[in-house]
Each structure stands twice: as structure tokens, then as C-alpha cells.
Amino acid sequence: MFGLEKKDATLLLIVAVLTMCAPFILNPFPSDSGLAQFNAGYPDLMQRFVIFGIFAIGFNILFGLTGYLSFGHAAFLGVGSYSAVWMFKLLSMNVIPAILLSVIVAGAFALIIGFVSLRRSGIYFSILTLAFAQMSFALAYSVLTPITNGETGLQLSLNDPRILGTSISADGGIPVTQLFGIEMRSTYAMDVGPWLFQFNAGYYLCAILLLLAFYLSIRIFRSPFGLMLRAVKSNQQRMNYTGLNARPYTLAAFVISGMYAGLAGGLLASMDPLAGAERMQWTASGEVVLMTILGGAGTLIGPVLGAGFIKYFENIFSKINDNVLHQWFAFMPDGLEDFMVTIVHPFVGKGWSLTLGLMFMAVVIFLPGGLVEGGQKIGKLFRRKKAAEDTSPAAKTPAE
Amino acid sequence: MGILEVKDVNKRFGGLQALGNVNLSVADNTVHAIIGPNGAGKSTLLNCLVGKLIPDTGSVMFAGQSVLGRKPFEINQMGISRVFQTPEIFGDLTVMENMMIPCLAKRDGSFRMHAIESVLDEKALREKAESMLEEVKMLDKRNMHAASMSRGDKRRLEMAMCLVQEPRLLLLDEPTAGMARADTNNTIDLLKEIKARGNITMCIIEHDMHVVFSLADRITVLAQGTPLVEDTPENIKGHPKVREAYLGESA
Known part of the structure; x- marks a missing residue:
């Protein structure tokens, strides 16, 4: 199906x-x-799940296949966001040109940074990319204020030209992002008994692009190009003496993953049309590294899982406050209740990153292949159990 | 004029003269062995041929073109393949994937953006890779992880990876070092077969004289960075200078 092996097609499905x-x-x-x-x-959260999923899929094409650990990928995310917002300011509120421009600009940016950084490998490459990203962050924060609007961040205003659209919407406000008339923020709410399900146009746009991005990444993984990228990771010496030039391969992978990051940045701005310099900060670059490793670097589905996992923690775990904890432990005697709340307190709410850090350490130590390896181990356990049940009667027969 | 012409090559590492005025001419479609005691400069010479080292002076011509100043991948694309002393393979990949990489490199050159097609659709190349694996008797191991194989298997895989590129010149740096006797004999048979098929020149560095004398058409003896003698195997066997270089006895 779609030119994929059965296993990959199932995964895509x-x-x-x-x-x-x-x-x-x-x-x-x-x-x-x-x-x-x-x-x-x-x-809001579902959009972030898939957007950061796209970001991590792209990062995995570089890190998972070639082993080059970039510590500056957030720069491309930020560049993508700025490009998209400028498109909303100058052209129209349609998201298609905005997303296209963000992908192209991020790709061009990645070409320049990659060209310089890929002269070194290993830790030096990581440091070079980190330096470039921090430079971009600092520039966006200060010198480039005319383009980036500095600390405030780039926002839409009523004075923007929007030559193909309208500067001011019918009700006098700033127009909203849309795709040929479908507003990105429009949400259809479905009440089913006590449940409330929300279907958001912006989310579905992101989800479709995630599927396309995922499909493309499967094709790259299974292609001769993908094989060469894995060869780069495995043995560059042999690659050189097999008549292959590693540099253009790594540069192409770097640009592709930069374009994925640009797409993610453009989508972030399309869902909420503002862009700030903090999107380029090194913590944001580190986050995508965590996502990829947590999920399983070099696997197809791992980065998506990792992105979902981290974003869920960031948004859900961080909302548990002391009141909620008191409710949970209300069944306990008063003294014990307070004691339990005190113990759990540092791990939830603002301390969510502590929990995440501990879980990351546990995954890296016990499951070096990430969550995907965990899934495989559980799968194997079940299969072995099943196989044991199947063979055990037969094994007993000769003994009887 | 041979296919490989090395003229007056010098290479110095600090105070050590690794190669001193080396002249070597390898005739087309022959097997040329380079022997010599440890530290004679055999590997340095090989590194100068494949672009890993650049000689201080002198020239290295392959099929009428200079290889000096070219990068290793460019030299390989000219038709020189190299088997290393310690096997250099893609350990993270399967045997079949290892074989596909040189096939693709041979067909597509040093870089080609094949990002959408599937490797599995490269039927012609897969058949070529499989028949090469069959030849080195490794077809049953095609789905194995290359890193998990024995040292002998890794060597055979590396040789197969070089041979599948159909190089004009194959450089072998101690191809049987650390191999069991039976494996060594298999390797000799394989190289003889390759040689019989023609259109390939081989340059072998080897310590095992059994291998050298069963394969070589000509032998160059290197000692302290300079060629001592160059002759046929028969003449080399009893040559007094060779005995002196190897055993240190005065003739």
C-alpha cells in the first residue's frame, strides 16, 4: 500500500x-x-501533540539515521514561526502560503548552518549547532528587533497590509488564520452523555500534515538515501573507501530535518499567530532531543510517542496542585494526608520537570531504545508466553 | 606502462623516513605482492595510493591519471577498492545492506538523492549483491547483523563489498591475517577465481608466504621504506637480500 512494506503500511494506518x-x-x-x-x-493541546510530533520526526531523520546530534533545531522552529507570522502580516490570513514560506526559509537557514556545522562531527558538531541557535536567539531578541519585534514577540496588528486579504475583519478585530475560509480556531463540540468531544479544524490540518510527514519519513527510512544515512552513522571510513561522499548526504539530511522543524514552526504560528524569540532558546532545542531519545531514536514511531509523552506531562501533570492532592488523599487521617501531600508536592505542579527527568533517566538506563523498546519487550513477553502455552502440551507428551 | 605507476614517492613523519624514493610499477591484470618486515612502510605506501596520506614528493598514476590530491571517495570512483587490515564494514547494518551500499555507489556515483524509492525495488542490484554473497559463501548470512559475525566472516564480507564494485585495482592489506587455515585457503581460491576471470589487478600486502607464493605474479620486497628487490616469486625465494631483510643474517 502506498509503495510501503506491509509492516510500515500497518504502522502508518x-x-x-x-x-x-x-x-x-x-x-x-x-x-x-x-x-x-x-x-x-x-x-490547544492536541495541536501541540501533533506539531511537536512533526518536529521530532524531522529531528529523528538527522539524529536517528546519521547519528549527528544537533542541539540547535529550535532555531529552525523559530525561523519558521517568524516567516509564517510575516506572511499573515503582509499577504493574507490563509495558512498555505505561510506554511510554505516557513518550510522554505527554514530549509535555506538549515543549508547555511549545516554547511558550516557539518565540517565537524560528534560533540563539536553539537556545540556548533548550539552556538548558531543561541546566536539566532540573541539576534532575534535584540539586533533584529525590526523583523522579530524583540522581547514582545511578533504579533499581528490592525495596521498590517495583508495585500491579498483584509487588514481588519468585519467586526473590527484582527482577522483569524484560515484555510480557504475554514477558520483554524473553529471547533465543533459533540456532547455524548457526560462526555464532551471537540473537533478542531486547526488540529485536523496539523494531523493531516503529520501523516504526510510521517509517510515521507517512512519512505526516506526505506530508501537508498536512508541506507546511506545509516551508513554514515555506522562507518564513515568504509563509506569513503566505497566511493561515497558523506558530506552531501549529511547536509541533505540536515536540511530535510530543518524543513520539518520549519513546518512545525509554521503550524505553531498558524494555530496561534504570534512568534517569540523564546521558541529558539536552547531549552527548546533540548526538548526535541529528549522527545526523540525518550521515544526511541532511529525508530519510525518513537519520536511521535516521545513528543506526545513530554507534551502530556508538560500540560497535564503541571496542573496538579495542592488542592487536587488534598482531594486525592482526603480518605486518609489528617496528619497522614498532609504528610502525603508534602511528599508528592515536589513531583507535580511546577515540579513536573522533576518527574519527567526521573522518568527520562529510567528510560535511558533501562530501555536505551526508548519507549519503542519497552513496547517491543512487552510484546515479546506476551508472544513468549503464548508460544510456551502452545508448545507445553506437546513437550509433555513424550514424558508421559 | 603499468596500470599503477608509483614514481619517487617520499613520505616523512617527523624524523622518520617512512617511504624513501619508492618506485613501483604494477602491470595490468596481474597480482603484485608487497612484502617486507614490520615497519617497512607497506601500509604507508597503500595509504598513499588511496588518498588517506599524501606523499611529500613523487607521483602516483592510476590508469594514466594522477591520484594525488583526490579524496578517497574520488579515488574509489576511479576504480580502486581497498580491503583493510582490520575489517571495515557497516556493523550496524545487515550483511545484505552492507552489500547494497557498494552496488549503489557503483551505479549512482558519490552522491545521489534517492529519497523516495525503496531499496527493496532495486531488483537488479539485489541480484548482483546476492550472487556476490553466494560466491563468498555467505548468502545464508544475508540477514545477519554484520557486527555480530566472526572476524573471518567480516573479512569475507569486506572483500565481497570491494569485489562487487568490479574495481580495476583491488588493494588487499593482509587479507588473511587472523584467519583459520581453512578460511585462508578459501580466500586464496576465491582470489584465484577472481584473477582468472580477468580484468582486475590486485596489490596484496601479506605476511603469510603461503598466500603470497600461491597468488603473486610479481613480488616487491620493501625494507625500511625502500624497495629492495622486485622479481618473480621463484627468484625472490632464494634471494640473499630478502633473507637478510627478514632474518637479519649477513649473506
């Missing part, structure tokens, strides 16, 4: 079903129940 049904899957708890705060099926 699973991802397609999951993303299309995400508003149901992520909202398992009725809205009035105590567990409703663990629901993640609201448009």
Missing part, C-alpha cells in the same frame, strides 16, 4: 487512526468526574 480519533481517545473521562483533568482532548 495505526498512526492515521490514532490521530483522526484523538479527540475521543484523549478524552476518556467524563467532564464532571474527578479524573477529567487528565483529559487531553482539547484543541
Whole structure:
């Protein structure tokens, strides 16, 4: 199917079903129940899941295949966001030209940074990319204020020309981002008993692009080009003496992953048309590294899982405050309740990153292949159990 | 004029003269062995041929073109393949993937953006790779992880990767070092077969005289960076200078 092996086509199909049904899957708890705060099926968060999924898929094409660890990928995300917002300011509120420009600009930016950084490998490459990203961040924050609007961040205003659209919408406000008339923020809410499911136009645009991005990444993984990228990771010496020039291969991978990051940045701006310099900061670059490693670097589905995992933690775990904790432990005697709340307190709410850090350490130590390896281990366990059940009667027969 | 012409090559590492005025002419479609005691400069000479090192002076011509100043991948694309002393293969990949890479490099050149097609659709190249694996008796291992194989298998795989490119000149740096006797004999048979098929020149560095004398058409003896003698195997065997270089006995 679609020129894919059966296994890959199944994987693509699973991802397609999951993303299309995400508003149901992520909202398992009725809205009035105590567990409703663990629901993640609201448009804002779902958009972030898939956008950072795209970002991580692109990062994985570079890091997972060639082993070159870029520590400055957020720069491309930021560049993509700025380009998209400028498109909304100058051209129109349609997201298509904005997304196209953000991909192209991020790709060009990646070509320049990659050309310089790829002269070195290993830790030096990581440091070079980190330096470039921090430079971009500092420039966006200060010198480039006319383009980036500095600390405030780039925003839309009523004075923007928008030559193909309108500067001011019918009701006198700033027009909203749309795709041929479909507003990105428009949401259809479905009430099913106590559940509330929300279907957001912007989310579905992001989800479709995620599927395209995922499909393209499968094709790259299985292509001769992908094989060469893995050869770069495995043995550059042999590659050189086999008549292959590693440099253009790594540069192409770098530019492709930069374009993925630009797409993610453009989508972020399309969902919420503002761009700030903090999107380029090194913590943002580090986050995508965490996502990819947590999910499983070099695997197809890993980065998407990692992105979802981290974004879920960032948004859901961080909302658990002391009041919620008191509710949870209300069944305990007073003294014990306070004690439990004190113990759990540092790990939730603002301390969510502590929990995430501990989980990241656990994954890296016990599952070096990330969550995907964890899934495979569980799968193997089940299969072995099943196989043991199948063979055990036969094995017993001769003994009897 | 041979296919490979090395003229007055000098290479110095600090105070050490690794190669001193080396002249070597390898005739087309022959097997030329380079022997000599440890530290004689054999590997340095090989590194000068494939672009890993650049000689201080002198010239290296392959098929009428200079290889000096070219990068290793360009020299390989000219038709020179090299088997390393310690096997250099793609350890993270399967045997079949290892074989596909030189096939693709041979067909597509040093870089080609084949990002959408599937490797599995390259039927002609896969057949070529499989028949080469068959020849080195590794077809049953095609789905194995290259890194998990024995040292002998890694060597055979590396040789197969070089041979599948159909190079004009094959450089072998101690191709049987660390191999069991049976494997060594298999390797000799394989190289004899390749040689019989013609249109290939081989340059072998080897310590195992059994291998050298069963394969070589001509032998160059290198000692302390300078060629001592160059002759046929028969004449080399009893040559007093060779005995002196190897055993240190005065003739």
C-alpha cells in the first residue's frame, strides 16, 4: 500500500487512526468526574501533540539515521514561526502560503548552518549547532528587533497590509488564520452523555500534515538515501573507501530535518499567530532531543510517542496542585494526608520537570531504545508466553 | 606502462623516513605482492595510493591519471577498492545492506538523492549483491547483523563489498591475517577465481608466504621504506637480500 512494506503500511494506518480519533481517545473521562483533568482532548493541546510530533520526526531523520546530534533545531522552529507570522502580516490570513514560506526559509537557514556545522562531527558538531541557535536567539531578541519585534514577540496588528486579504475583519478585530475560509480556531463540540468531544479544524490540518510527514519519513527510512544515512552513522571510513561522499548526504539530511522543524514552526504560528524569540532558546532545542531519545531514536514511531509523552506531562501533570492532592488523599487521617501531600508536592505542579527527568533517566538506563523498546519487550513477553502455552502440551507428551 | 605507476614517492613523519624514493610499477591484470618486515612502510605506501596520506614528493598514476590530491571517495570512483587490515564494514547494518551500499555507489556515483524509492525495488542490484554473497559463501548470512559475525566472516564480507564494485585495482592489506587455515585457503581460491576471470589487478600486502607464493605474479620486497628487490616469486625465494631483510643474517 502506498509503495510501503506491509509492516510500515500497518504502522502508518495505526498512526492515521490514532490521530483522526484523538479527540475521543484523549478524552476518556467524563467532564464532571474527578479524573477529567487528565483529559487531553482539547484543541490547544492536541495541536501541540501533533506539531511537536512533526518536529521530532524531522529531528529523528538527522539524529536517528546519521547519528549527528544537533542541539540547535529550535532555531529552525523559530525561523519558521517568524516567516509564517510575516506572511499573515503582509499577504493574507490563509495558512498555505505561510506554511510554505516557513518550510522554505527554514530549509535555506538549515543549508547555511549545516554547511558550516557539518565540517565537524560528534560533540563539536553539537556545540556548533548550539552556538548558531543561541546566536539566532540573541539576534532575534535584540539586533533584529525590526523583523522579530524583540522581547514582545511578533504579533499581528490592525495596521498590517495583508495585500491579498483584509487588514481588519468585519467586526473590527484582527482577522483569524484560515484555510480557504475554514477558520483554524473553529471547533465543533459533540456532547455524548457526560462526555464532551471537540473537533478542531486547526488540529485536523496539523494531523493531516503529520501523516504526510510521517509517510515521507517512512519512505526516506526505506530508501537508498536512508541506507546511506545509516551508513554514515555506522562507518564513515568504509563509506569513503566505497566511493561515497558523506558530506552531501549529511547536509541533505540536515536540511530535510530543518524543513520539518520549519513546518512545525509554521503550524505553531498558524494555530496561534504570534512568534517569540523564546521558541529558539536552547531549552527548546533540548526538548526535541529528549522527545526523540525518550521515544526511541532511529525508530519510525518513537519520536511521535516521545513528543506526545513530554507534551502530556508538560500540560497535564503541571496542573496538579495542592488542592487536587488534598482531594486525592482526603480518605486518609489528617496528619497522614498532609504528610502525603508534602511528599508528592515536589513531583507535580511546577515540579513536573522533576518527574519527567526521573522518568527520562529510567528510560535511558533501562530501555536505551526508548519507549519503542519497552513496547517491543512487552510484546515479546506476551508472544513468549503464548508460544510456551502452545508448545507445553506437546513437550509433555513424550514424558508421559 | 603499468596500470599503477608509483614514481619517487617520499613520505616523512617527523624524523622518520617512512617511504624513501619508492618506485613501483604494477602491470595490468596481474597480482603484485608487497612484502617486507614490520615497519617497512607497506601500509604507508597503500595509504598513499588511496588518498588517506599524501606523499611529500613523487607521483602516483592510476590508469594514466594522477591520484594525488583526490579524496578517497574520488579515488574509489576511479576504480580502486581497498580491503583493510582490520575489517571495515557497516556493523550496524545487515550483511545484505552492507552489500547494497557498494552496488549503489557503483551505479549512482558519490552522491545521489534517492529519497523516495525503496531499496527493496532495486531488483537488479539485489541480484548482483546476492550472487556476490553466494560466491563468498555467505548468502545464508544475508540477514545477519554484520557486527555480530566472526572476524573471518567480516573479512569475507569486506572483500565481497570491494569485489562487487568490479574495481580495476583491488588493494588487499593482509587479507588473511587472523584467519583459520581453512578460511585462508578459501580466500586464496576465491582470489584465484577472481584473477582468472580477468580484468582486475590486485596489490596484496601479506605476511603469510603461503598466500603470497600461491597468488603473486610479481613480488616487491620493501625494507625500511625502500624497495629492495622486485622479481618473480621463484627468484625472490632464494634471494640473499630478502633473507637478510627478514632474518637479519649477513649473506
